Amino acid sequence: MQLTQFTDLSLRLLIYLTRLPEPGMATIQEIAEYHQISRNHLVKVANSLANQGFIMTTRGKGGGIQLARPAYTIGVGEVVRRTELNMNLVECFDAPTNQCRLIRNCFLKATLYEAQRAFMAVLDKYTLADAASFGTNVDLSALSGDKPQTS
Amino acid sequence: MQLTQFTDLSLRLLIYLTRLPEPGMATIQEIAEYHQISRNHLVKVANSLANQGFIMTTRGKGGGIQLARPAYTIGVGEVVRRTELNMNLVECFDAPTNQCRLIRNCFLKATLYEAQRAFMAVLDKYTLADAASFGTNVDLSALSGDKPQTS
Numbered sequence: 001m002q003l004t005q006f007t008d009l010s011l012r013l014l015i016y017l018t019r020l021p022e023p024g025m026a027t028i029q030e031i032a033e034y035h036q037i038s039r040n041h042l043v044k045v046a047n048s049l050a051n052q053g054f055i056m057t058t059r060g061k062g063g064g065i066q067l068a069r070p071a072y073t074i075g076v077g078e079v080v081r082r083t084e085l086n087m088n089l090v091e092c093f094d095a096p097t098n099q100c101r102l103i104r105n106c107f108l109k110a111t112l113y114e115a116q117r118a119f120m121a122v123l124d125k126y127t128l129a130d131a132a133s134f135g136t137n138v139d140l141s142a143l144s145g146d147k148p149q150t151s
Numbered sequence: 152m153q154l155t156q157f158t159d160l161s162l163r164l165l166i167y168l169t170r171l172p173e174p175g176m177a178t179i180q181e182i183a184e185y186h187q188i189s190r191n192h193l194v195k196v197a198n199s200l201a202n203q204g205f206i207m208t209t210r211g212k213g214g215g216i217q218l219a220r221p222a223y224t225i226g227v228g229e230v231v232r233r234t235e236l237n238m239n240l241v242e243c244f245d246a247p248t249n250q251c252r253l254i255r256n257c258f259l260k261a262t263l264y265e266a267q268r269a270f271m272a273v274l275d276k277y278t279l280a281d282a283a284s285f286g287t288n289v290d291l292s293a294l295s296g297d298k299p300q301t302s
Binding site: 001002003005007008011015076080084086087088089090091107108111112114115116118119120121122123126130131132133 | 152153154156158159162166227231235237238239240241242258259262263265266267269270271272273274277281282283284
């Protein structure tokens with residue numbers, strides 16, 4: 001159960017931009033160096049994010065990329081839905097290519113749908129501003145045991 | 152966002168066995184033919200499920216595989232946790248291999264943890280008996296819009 005590297009890098013790029021002081025502009029080169037990621041790879045990610053309307057580009061000297069709208073208006077769920085190309089948890093989620101013969105009488109699909117909706121409902125509660133925050137405005141009460149490092 | 156094919160096939164095999172009349176025994180060949188899946192691939196899945204204690208094998212004529220315990224005692228979440236080898240949604244979930252420099256002050260990780268827990272909490276509500284059922288004992292109320300085919 002993984003998100004694609006493309007989604008992972010998209011979120012990292014957006015969080016990097018979110019944290020910048022006004023006017024929140026950076027070059028792809030700078031972000032690639034910070035994250036030690038291939039610049040070519042990050043160019044593809046940035047082009048996709050620009051096409052989706054999450055970032056905008058200013059050309060020329062002093063130019064770069066920046067968020068196209070305020071971070072508090074961009075949902076984490078929205079980003080994941082747009083960047084994660086395949087949301088078909090299992091084969092039967094995609095009717096045209098499904099080969100599973102259980103499909104017409106199997107409640108596993110309903111179970112997995114419900115789980116996926118619960119997953120996305122959590123992401124829909126948070127914005128890029130939340131995800132990028134250094135503070136404590138993300139609800140950690142749902143977590144227990146193996147907590148992520150928060151400081 | 153996908154589960155692996157290994158998990159998908161594990162669930163199909165277990166649901167196939169769950170639906171059999173007593174004593175619930177089948178050969179791998181029979182299941183491979185039913186699902187039109189490579190027998191060799193299914194042998195690996197069955198070996199893994201046997202090692203995990205989900206199924207047991209009876210050798211010799213009339214032998215085959217069957218559930219090692221009643222379907223209503225095997226949670227869908229339990230199966231997914233055991234068969235899905237990589238539950239690291241993004242790179243920073245795995246501290247030893249993480250390269251992301253945002254890790255020590257990023258709430259995205261907490262957000263994704265919370266979402267994954269919500270996902271697994273749904274799967275933990277259901278057993279193989281629920282998932283294999285032809286009836287309506289799976290709660291569909293959490294679903295809306297694009298409902299899975301249920302008959």
